[in-house]
Amino acid sequence: MPFDLTPSGQACGATVTGLDLTRPLDPDTIAALRAAWLEHAVLAFPDQAMDDDDLERFTRYFGPFGDDPFIAPIEGREHVIAVSRRADEQAPLFAENWHTDWSFQATPPAGTCLLGITIPPTGGDTLFADQRAAWASLPDALREKLRPLRAIHSARGGYAPEGLYGEADRAGDRSMAIRPSAEALATQVHPLVRKHPETGAEGLYGCLGYIIGFEAMSEADSLALLLEILDWQTREAVQYRHEWQPGTLLMWDNRSVLHRATGGYEGHDRLLHRTTIGASPPRPSR
DSSP states (O other): OOOEEEEOSSSSOEEEESOOTTSOOOHHHHHHHHHHHHHHSEEEEOSOOOOHHHHHHHHHTSSSBOOOTTBOOOTTOSSOEEEEEOTTOOSOOTTOSOBOTTTTSSSOOSEEEEEEEEOOSSOOOEEEEEHHHHHHHSOHHHHHHHTTOEEEEESHHHHSTTSTTSHHHHTTTOOSOBOOOGGGGOEEEEESEEEOTTTOOEEEOOOBTTEEEETTSOHHHHHHHHHHHHHHHTOGGGEEEEOOOTTOEEEEETTTEEEEEOOOOTTSOEEEEEEEEOOOOOOOOO
16 A cells, blocks of 8 residues: 655654544554654654554554553453543643653653644644764764763653652542552663664663663762753654644654654643553564
């Protein structure tokens, strides 16, 4: 099935048109989409009339379902979660800090799919930051300093009982089905600089937030370095801003980009359905 691919003109991202994702895709089309996804890191599919069955089928084209801890799925589904906010909601905005999804897991997800259902007329853009471009932009001396580091990841700041989305937040008016747990206190170590398992491209992995420190480095020194790196990781030159429309499906490569939510839609409901693409066995680089 032929399709049109239009790069965003920003650091990453592209728009795919000419496909109806309510219909099954053939293997050649899936392979071509995967190649585009790996190159551009973020793909947008506008004007789709997808339901949750379609969303789940599309997700499985690219890998197994990933594990979504700390957020309950919607009723009747095991792998679909609702990213929602009511017009009158007062809870802090969800996912407003830069991150890559679930990097605190031993085997973090390859990607994420997000389907726009109820989209406000203004605000709510999703920002992405290409970590391949961020790594390439670093001064040589900083790159050599960072290359051997092993980062300690944890969900404690967000999903532990005392975290941002912990028990106090749960007692408020948040519409999302977040389930804090002491399991969020666990830690997982990953190299800060990683080669993409499919393309071999080097990039930074994770950032301040889920990264809480570095092995063999003090907490104070780790924080100072994380703040220094974050400036490079999120510069406008490495960003792509996605402006949502109802019926748009967005998929991104968690191995290549950071992302964050934005607000600006007070007084409007917002609803998107999300699935996670689990890690697949590495494929040979081309």
